[in-house]
Amino acid sequence: MKPGYGEVLIAEGDLDVDAQEREMVQAFRAQLDQGMWAAVPVDSANGRREAEIVRSFEEIPRDAERVIFFPQASGGC
Amino acid sequence: MIFALLVTAVVISALAWEIGRPSAKEWYRGRKQQRRPEATYDHDPGRERRAEQRARELLKSCVNQEEWEMYCELGLIRVWGSDQSRSRGRIEMGRAGDERDAPAPYAYLIYPHKPVVAYVPQTGQLISEYCVEFPDESRPFGSARLPESDDVLAKWMALTGDERRLVASANMHLPGRQVDTKQVARDLVRLGQWERARIQRRHGSKVWSQ
Numbered sequence: 222m223k224p225g226y227g228e229v230l231i232a233e234g235d236l237d238v239d240a241q242e243r244e245m246v247q248a249f250r251a252q253l254d255q256g257m258w259a260a261v262p263v264d265s266a267n268g269r270r271e272a273e274i275v276r277s278f279e280e281i282p283r284d285a286e287r288v289i290f291f292p293q294a295s296g297g298c
Numbered sequence: 299m300i301f302a303l304l305v306t307a308v309v310i311s312a313l314a315w316e317i318g319r320p321s322a323k324e325w326y327r328g329r330k331q332q333r334r335p336e337a338t339y340d341h342d343p344g345r346e347r348r349a350e351q352r353a354r355e356l357l358k359s360c361v362n363q364e365e366w367e368m369y370c371e372l373g374l375i376r377v378w379g380s381d382q383s384r385s386r387g388r389i390e391m392g393r394a395g396d397e398r399d400a401p402a403p404y405a406y407l408i409y410p411h412k413p414v415v416a417y418v419p420q421t422g423q424l425i426s427e428y429c430v431e432f433p434d435e436s437r438p439f440g441s442a443r444l445p446e447s448d449d450v451l452a453k454w455m456a457l458t459g460d461e462r463r464l465v466a467s468a469n470m471h472l473p474g475r476q477v478d479t480k481q482v483a484r485d486l487v488r489l490g491q492w493e494r495a496r497i498q499r500r501h502g503s504k505v506w507s508q
Binding site for chain 2: 222223224225226227228255258260262269270271272273274289291292293294295296297298
């Protein structure tokens with residue numbers, strides 16, 4: 222998510238391909254180092270949609286289609 | 299005599315210089331700024347519209363159909379409090395004695411670029427406002443503000459993914475500080491009507507309610 226732009230593709234690849242997985246791990250860490258939060262939209266056990274906040278690459282479900290990065294929350298108003 | 303006049307002229311010149319120096323500095327600074335254009339970004343409505351369109355597509359792909367329709371038609375998304383997140387309230391589904399039949403103790407209303415409002419679904423009583431932002435300090439186009447639908451999605455993900463962290467990050471206020479309580483009350487009425495109409499459409503039958 223980017224102000225003035227919306228959704229931006231950061232990286233994509235196949236986790237079964239080592240080189241692509243490494244690239245995605247680097248991209249993931251770079252985003253977290255920039256202070257972004259990462260979330261994976263999932264179907265919950267009760268059939269509802271919800272997000273799963275992930276703090277490390279290992280926490281990402283293997284079958285996740287995507288990870289969404291967004292700026293971390295801060296108190297406003 | 300001439301010496302005295304010269305001294306007087308020097309003193310007057312010195313005083314005039316002292317008085318005029320700040321304005322001269324300002325004038326010089328103004329000239330300098332005029333010469334060196336700042337890195338400003340013109341507001342581009344087309345870019346903002348495209349960004350919002352992309353953000354809407356992303357939001358639609360993340361939330362469920364009900365929440366998406368809620369956002370499109372009412373301009374808000376309701377998220378149930380996580381303590382009983384499986385509870386959907388009596389109005390929707392669930393048999394007697396079923397865990398899902400228990401009403402949710404509280405819920406949130408997510409508005410774009412407004413505080414998240416917590417309320418009691420059973421009574422409509424407002425609990426608090428959580429003022430929270432997701433500023434992108436890299437300011438890619440001069441603004442740290444996400445498109446509206448991205449702001450809603452960020453709140454939705456943070457609330458459904460880690461409600462406590464979001465609440466801890468937010469500034470909490472009593473209801474009515476930023477969001478008009480009358481407006482929220484109207485939104486809750488609209489939400490109730492919208493839900494009843496939606497159930498009616500889905501089941502093709504009348505829903506009796508008091």
